[in-house]
Amino acid sequence: MSTGAKEELRRTSGSGTDLWNVVQPPTIWAVHFLISYLAAAILCARADRTAPLDPVFWTVMTATAVALMLIALVVLRLWRVEKFSTVDEDLEFERNTPEERHRFLAHVSLMLSVLSAVGVLYVAMPVLLIDTCR
Amino acid sequence: MAAMSGDPQDDPELRRAQEKRLSEVWAQPQGWRYWTAVNNSEVGLWYTATSFGFMFFAGVLGLIIRAQLAVPDAGLVSAETYNQVFTLHGTAMMFLFAVPIFEAVAILLLPAILGARDLPFPRLSAFGYWCFLIGGLFVTGSIFFDAAPSGGWFMYPPLTTKYGGIGADIWLLGLSFIEVASIAAAVELIVGVLKCRPPGMHLNLTPLYGWYVLIVGGMILFAFPPLIAGDFLFEMERAFDWPFFDPTRGGDPLLWQHLFWIFGHPEVYIIFLPSIALLAMMVPTFAKRPVAGYSFIVLSAIGTGFLGFGLWVHHMYTTGLPAVSLGFFSAASEAVAIPTGIQIFVFIATLMLGRVERSVPMLWSMGALAIFVAGGLTGVMLAIAPFDFQAHDSYFVVAHLHYTLFGGMMFPLIAGIYYYYPIATGKMLSRRLGIWSFWLLFVGFNVTFLPMHLSGLLGMPRRVFTYPADIGLDGLNMLSSAGAAIAALGFLVFAWDVLRPKGEADAAERNPWNAGTVEWQLEMPPAPWGARSVPKIESRYPLWDDADHLRNYDEGRFYLPDAEEMQRETIVTSVLDAEPIQCLRVPGPAIVTIVAAFLLGAVFILATFELYAATIAAGIGALAAILYWTWTGTALHPEKPAKDIGLGVTVPLYLSGPRSTGWWAMFITMLGDLTAFVGLPFGYFFFWTIHENFPPADAAGPGWVWPLVAGLLLLGAWTATWSARLLNGRGRVAAMRLSLAIGMASASAGIAALAAGPWWHGMDPTAHVYPAIVWALVLWTSLHVAVGVIMQAYCLAGSVTGKLTPRYDMDMWNVSLYWHFMAFTVLVTVLVIGGFPLVA
Numbered sequence: 001m002s003t004g005a006k007e008e009l010r011r012t013s014g015s016g017t018d019l020w021n022v023v024q025p026p027t028i029w030a031v032h033f034l035i036s037y038l039a040a041a042i043l044c045a046r047a048d049r050t051a052p053l054d055p056v057f058w059t060v061m062t063a064t065a066v067a068l069m070l071i072a073l074v075v076l077r078l079w080r081v082e083k084f085s086t087v088d089e090d091l092e093f094e095r096n097t098p099e100e101r102h103r104f105l106a107h108v109s110l111m112l113s114v115l116s117a118v119g120v121l122y123v124a125m126p127v128l129l130i131d132t133c134r
Numbered sequence: 135m136a137a138m139s140g141d142p143q144d145d146p147e148l149r150r151a152q153e154k155r156l157s158e159v160w161a162q163p164q165g166w167r168y169w170t171a172v173n174n175s176e177v178g179l180w181y182t183a184t185s186f187g188f189m190f191f192a193g194v195l196g197l198i199i200r201a202q203l204a205v206p207d208a209g210l211v212s213a214e215t216y217n218q219v220f221t222l223h224g225t226a227m228m229f230l231f232a233v234p235i236f237e238a239v240a241i242l243l244l245p246a247i248l249g250a251r252d253l254p255f256p257r258l259s260a261f262g263y264w265c266f267l268i269g270g271l272f273v274t275g276s277i278f279f280d281a282a283p284s285g286g287w288f289m290y291p292p293l294t295t296k297y298g299g300i301g302a303d304i305w306l307l308g309l310s311f312i313e314v315a316s317i318a319a320a321v322e323l324i325v326g327v328l329k330c331r332p333p334g335m336h337l338n339l340t341p342l343y344g345w346y347v348l349i350v351g352g353m354i355l356f357a358f359p360p361l362i363a364g365d366f367l368f369e370m371e372r373a374f375d376w377p378f379f380d381p382t383r384g385g386d387p388l389l390w391q392h393l394f395w396i397f398g399h400p401e402v403y404i405i406f407l408p409s410i411a412l413l414a415m416m417v418p419t420f421a422k423r424p425v426a427g428y429s430f431i432v433l434s435a436i437g438t439g440f441l442g443f444g445l446w447v448h449h450m451y452t453t454g455l456p457a458v459s460l461g462f463f464s465a466a467s468e469a470v471a472i473p474t475g476i477q478i479f480v481f482i483a484t485l486m487l488g489r490v491e492r493s494v495p496m497l498w499s500m501g502a503l504a505i506f507v508a509g510g511l512t513g514v515m516l517a518i519a520p521f522d523f524q525a526h527d528s529y530f531v532v533a534h535l536h537y538t539l540f541g542g543m544m545f546p547l548i549a550g551i552y553y554y555y556p557i558a559t560g561k562m563l564s565r566r567l568g569i570w571s572f573w574l575l576f577v578g579f580n581v582t583f584l585p586m587h588l589s590g591l592l593g594m595p596r597r598v599f600t601y602p603a604d605i606g607l608d609g610l611n612m613l614s615s616a617g618a619a620i621a622a623l624g625f626l627v628f629a630w631d632v633l634r635p636k637g638e639a640d641a642a643e644r645n646p647w648n649a650g651t652v653e654w655q656l657e658m659p660p661a662p663w664g665a666r667s668v669p670k671i672e673s674r675y676p677l678w679d680d681a682d683h684l685r686n687y688d689e690g691r692f693y694l695p696d697a698e699e700m701q702r703e704t705i706v707t708s709v710l711d712a713e714p715i716q717c718l719r720v721p722g723p724a725i726v727t728i729v730a731a732f733l734l735g736a737v738f739i740l741a742t743f744e745l746y747a748a749t750i751a752a753g754i755g756a757l758a759a760i761l762y763w764t765w766t767g768t769a770l771h772p773e774k775p776a777k778d779i780g781l782g783v784t785v786p787l788y789l790s791g792p793r794s795t796g797w798w799a800m801f802i803t804m805l806g807d808l809t810a811f812v813g814l815p816f817g818y819f820f821f822w823t824i825h826e827n828f829p830p831a832d833a834a835g836p837g838w839v840w841p842l843v844a845g846l847l848l849l850g851a852w853t854a855t856w857s858a859r860l861l862n863g864r865g866r867v868a869a870m871r872l873s874l875a876i877g878m879a880s881a882s883a884g885i886a887a888l889a890a891g892p893w894w895h896g897m898d899p900t901a902h903v904y905p906a907i908v909w910a911l912v913l914w915t916s917l918h919v920a921v922g923v924i925m926q927a928y929c930l931a932g933s934v935t936g937k938l939t940p941r942y943d944m945d946m947w948n949v950s951l952y953w954h955f956m957a958f959t960v961l962v963t964v965l966v967i968g969g970f971p972l973v974a
Contacts, residue, residue: 018710019337026440033444037462044456045823053458093338093429096672098711104338104429111433119441119469126461133456 017081017105024074025109025116032067032120036060036127044133051133064124068117075113081106143690152696156663159697160251163723170723172256175664178242179558181263185235188270190629192226195219195277197622200582204615206603216599217284218301222277224287229309230270232543233401236408237262237319239550240347244323246557246653247341247415249332249671251664251694251704252720254795255322257727257767262318264731265311272739273308276301286597288394291379291387295371303372303742310365311738313358320358321802324351325795328709332652333693333783334671335712341651341674342425345432346411349439350404355806356443357400363813364393367910373744376899376906378817384830384903388453389820393813395446403442406542407435410477412550413499417481419553419649420496421488424675427480434473434480441470451522460519467517474510478503493647494568498549501576502541509537512587527597530590536583548575548628555632556642560659564640567631575624581617585610644684650675655687667692668705670781671712693780705779706795716789717777721767730759761928768796769937769944790944800948804955807918811959814914815966818907822974829971833904835895836912840887841968845960847884848919851877852957855926859950865940867933874930881923884960885916891968908967915963922956925949 039059044051081102093104142148162171171177198219202210211219241259245252253259276282283301285294294302327348331340368390370376377383379390418425425431444466451460481503490496512534516522525531548571555563589610594601601607645654652669654677667690673679686692693705693714706716733756740749772787779785791797822828854877861870889912897905929949932938938945 022436023440026437030440030443033462033466037459040456040458040462042823044459046826049456056458091427091429092424094424094674096334096336096339098336101336101338101711107429108433108436111430112437115433115437115469115473116440118472119444119466122465122469123444123462125465126458130458130461133458 017078017102017109019105021074021078022105022109022112025071025113026119028067028070028074029116029119029123032063033123035063036123040127040133047133049132049134053127053131053133057127057131060124060127064120067120071113071117071120075110078106078110078113141691143695149690149695152690153661153663153666155697155700156666157661159700159702159722160662160664162662167723170725170728172260172721172723172727173662173664174241174245174252174256174259175558175660175662177256177259177263178238178240181234181238181241181266182558184263184267184270185231185238186629188226188230188274189235190625191274192223192231193622193625195223195226197618199223200615200618202599203601203611205612206601206608208600211599213599214284215280217597218277218280218282220597221284221286221301221305222274222282225283225305225309226270226274227539228287228401228405229312230266230274232405232539233316234266234270234312235543235547236350236404237316237323239412239547239554240323240408241319242558243343243554243653244326244347245330245664245704246656247343247651248326248330248335249652249655249665249669250326250330251668252702253322253326254330254704254706254718254720255325255799257721257724257763258318258322258799260724261727261731262315262322264728265315265318265735268731268735269308269311269315269738272735273304273312276304288398289368289390291368291371291390295368295379300742303369306365306369306372307738307742310362310369311735313362313365314734316354316358317803317806320351320354320806321799323347324355324802325798327351329706329795329798330704331707331712332668332671333705333707333712333714335707337710338428339671339674342414342428342431343411346407346414346435349435350407351802353400353404353407353439353442355802356809357397357404359806359808359810360393360813360816361397363810363817364390364397366810366914367393367814367817370899370906370910373741374900376910377903378906378910380903383901384821384825385906386821386824386903388450389817391450391453392446392820393817395449396443398449399446400442402538403438405539407438409502409543409546409550412546412553413481413502415649415651416495416499416549416553417484418488418675419647419651420491420493420499421484422491422648423484423488424650425480426483426487428674430476431480434476437473438470438477441466441473445470445517448517448519448522451519452526457519464517464519468514471510471514471517478507494563494565494572495549495553495647497569497572498545498552501572502545502549504541505537505545505576505579506541509534509539509541513538525590527595528590529586529594529596532596533583533586533590536579536586540579540583551632553647556646556658557653557656557660559636560642561636561640562642562646563631567627571624571627571631573624574627575621578617578619578621578624582614582621583617585613585617589614645677650678652676655684657688666690667695667780669693690780693783695780699773705785706789714779714783714785715793717779717785717787718795719770719772719787724763724767726759726763726767730756730763733759757924761924764928765937769942771937771942788942788944790942791947794944794947796944796948797951800951804952808955808958811914811918811962814907814911815962818911818966818970821903821907822970829904829974830902833897833902833971835897835905836891836908836967837895838968838972840891840894841964844884844887844891845964845968847880847887848960849957851881851884851919851922851926852953852960854880855922855950855953858926858929859943859946862933862938862940862943862946867940870946871930871933874926874933878923878926878930881919881926885919888912888916888919888963911963911967915959918959919956922949922953925952 039056043056093100202208283305327344367378371378377385379385379387447463448467552563552568589607592606594607642658644658666687669692676683702720702722704718705714706718707714733752736752737749776784776786854873858870858873892908899906899909929946932945
């Protein structure tokens with residue numbers, strides 16, 4: 001493969017973002033949500049209504065810490081992709097090049113990371129306020 | 135791309151000959167054969183018209199409700215009829231209008247929006263349409279025989295398992311059948327967006343409608359299957375007395391609520407997003423500028439798509455779940471307001487930055503935003519559990535859901551119909567009638583539903599067929615009913631505008647709204663070929679940015695300007711950057727799709743009446759029709775390996791594996807199928823959580839021996855199928871056939887072994903929910919493996935007859951992909967039924 005062809009391959013498929021990267025942050029949110037919900041549902045289905053939620057509290061807190069860390073890792077990687085930008089600094093992403101597609105998906109993914117982190121924090125809140133299965 | 139010297143497209147004679155060939159290839163069939171058409175422009179039009187037909191039917195039911203409730207103690211309909219009327223009103227509006235209209239409009243418009251000739255699987259679209267029509271007529275027709283479902287549109291057991299009549303069966307089987315059509319459409323549309331974008335349309339240049347379709351298609355794959363699993367359990371209970379929802383035998387009615395709402399809440403967004411997508415196409419046109427914040431729309435649509443799955447329990451706040459569970463869902467329900475709000479703000483920003491032109495579509499769009507914001511705000515209120523405790527099952531909820539559906543779906547949709555009518559018919563709708571119908575409907579709608587917030591807060595419950603006088607509800611109900619009459623008038627004006635005969639005066643000129651997106655390159659009236667030539671895309675608004683676009687398009691200077699071989703063709707491109715990778719031959723008119731749909735419809739309809747012998751006969755007929763269809767119409771060998779598609783690009787005519795559309799269709803279908811399957815282990819573990827000992831200590835079977843044997847045999851069948859694909863690829867055809875034969879034998883033995891466990895232990899599925907759920911898992915897996923055996927046989931037959939060769943091996947790739955999913959299904963099934971009792 002010639003250098004030019006290799007370069008072309010890198011541009012169209014290489015280091016950057018594709019659709020799988022974009023769905024990573026919301027998937028982290030979804031897994032965090034499921035863990036939180038299932039932990040509470042399983043504990044409370046077996047226990048009576050006054051049972052303390054401590055195990056659920058710690059599960060949700062651990063899951064929240066892990067989820068936020070994973071989202072941070074995604075953000076870190078996306079930050080590098082955005083730095084590859086060689087074109088204008090607006091947020092329109094309207095050029096027809098593979099790099100611009102990388103930048104665009106990186107921006108979408110970055111913003112989704114913010115939304116997912118907010119979602120994770122929201123979902124963690126109930127265990128701060130509620131301490132039994134009531 | 136201006137005319138170069140020596141470009142053959144300079145020759146007008148050649149262009150005329152090309153146009154003649156294209157017209158002939160893409161011509162719609164004449165006479166009665168018109169109904170055998172599969173082209174997206176015909177099927178999409180029928181689909182849209184049929185959905186609207188059901189909408190008007192359901193709307194009349196809504197008017198009956200309002201007439202009955204206009205005055206206290208009214209006797210227009212009996213309580214029993216009223217139950218059928220409101221159940222069918224909700225059911226038809228949701229399942230026969232709101233969801234199918236997305237598929238209908240997308241099938242109609244998506245190829246144009248992507249500048250493609252057609253979607254990759256036209257016959258699948260047609261099949262889906264006929265399924266929808268049959269299932270819809272069956273469900274709606276039931277009310278004329280006093281047999282309609284009457285337990286509310288979400289069919290809660292035990293009311294619906296104990297209640298007599300076949301209404302619930304009609305609901306379950308009729309709608310399961312329509313869900314098949316929905317999933318078929320989702321497969322078609324996802325593959326369409328991912329693989330049929332025109333060359334150059336990188337993901338960041340894809341029209342927002344394409345993004346929304348992709349996201350909604352993905353949501354359908356994860357939302358509809360749990361309902362199919364739920365329908366399966368429910369129908370087993372109704373038909374064979376398997377006690378999934380019966381607490382006296384270990385079942386739990388709440389399981390249905392979970393499965394229903396895991397579908398039901400995402401469905402709200404499945405309805406809402408495609409309609410907002412229409413706004414995303416219209417707003418830039420009338421603001422005369424590109425959409426502001428394209429990537430913000432994409433991110434919020436994806437965000438909504440995910441968060442939409444974390445909300446289902448907010449329909450179940452009053453079922454007695456622990457407060458902490460309600461908290462999780464309440465939090466997610468509040469969070470989803472963020473991405474929803476972003477989309478609204480992007481539209482407002484686009485309008486503020488542009489110079490807005492007044493038009494009928496814009497009027498409807500503005501009405502949509504106003505109504506939707508009101509509905510969204512009451513949604514934020516209802517997401518707060520303590521508020522919902524008060525308002526639950528009251529008319530406040532009725533008001534809320536109608537505000538979201540009218541603002542989030544109905545108004546944008548009508549705006550879209552005014553906007554896109556020329557693309558479907560070549561005519562314009564009337565500006566005067568559009569304004570009249572808008573104001574009638576806008577005023578009528580608000581007069582109907584605004585008072586319902588109040589009547590709900592005053593305590594009027596949903597689904598009551600009447601109410602006593604002098605408890606403060608008379609005036610509000612009368613007002614609502616008067617509003618409904620005005621809204622109905624608005625619908626009639628709209629319907630008249632759409633249906634009235636149109637003459638030359640109504641003819642649309644080309645690109646009548648001066649839009650920038652690629653669908654407006656179409657000739658007016660649109661030509662049968664869909665696209666004169668498939669454009670090379672350089673920007674998001676090619677008609678605004680490229681002055682030569684229309685000339686190049688008309689003169690065939692883009693891709694595929696001809697149909698030399700007299701075949702219907704479209705271009706397949708790569709997922710991310712839309713590099714052309716294949717020239718795909720798409721099939722033409724066919725009767726087999728209609729036959730297959732009718733036979734499959736017969737399976738579901740006959741099963742409703744418990745005519746099982748006839749059901750099985752129809753099932754065999756449907757299978758035969760589908761096999762005939764795939765054998766004669768798919769994976770055909772092209773007459774040459776590659777083709778020049780113009781602009782110096784030559785691409786293959788045949789692809790297999792992950793680059794082909796067929797492989798993606800199989801992958802997406804099986805993803806949906808897997809989601810449905812997951813509903814069954816979910817049920818198993820749901821019962822485990824609610825019971826002190828599950829599996830019950832005294833439960834016999836299925837033991838671990840037979841599940842282990844079954845697992846080994848079935849994983850062996852999977853390995854054999856996979857090997858067959860690899861062997862075939864290396865040209866070792868004899869070994870491949872042997873491997874397939876071993877796979878078939880091993881799979882058949884595996885089915886027997888899987889059933890042997892519960893069978894030899896005498897597990898009676900009607901006795902308790904434990905044997906019932908084990909049998910349900912066995913039944914589901916066995917049926918799927920049986921389909922896998924048919925596929926193996928299909929490949930074996932293909933190899934023997936020369937249809938499947940080492941070069942043309944698409945079927946083998948797809949079947950082996952199916953078996954990868956089978957391996958997972960089998961693994962989960964045997965681990966759950968055989969392994970879990972050992973550790974529980």
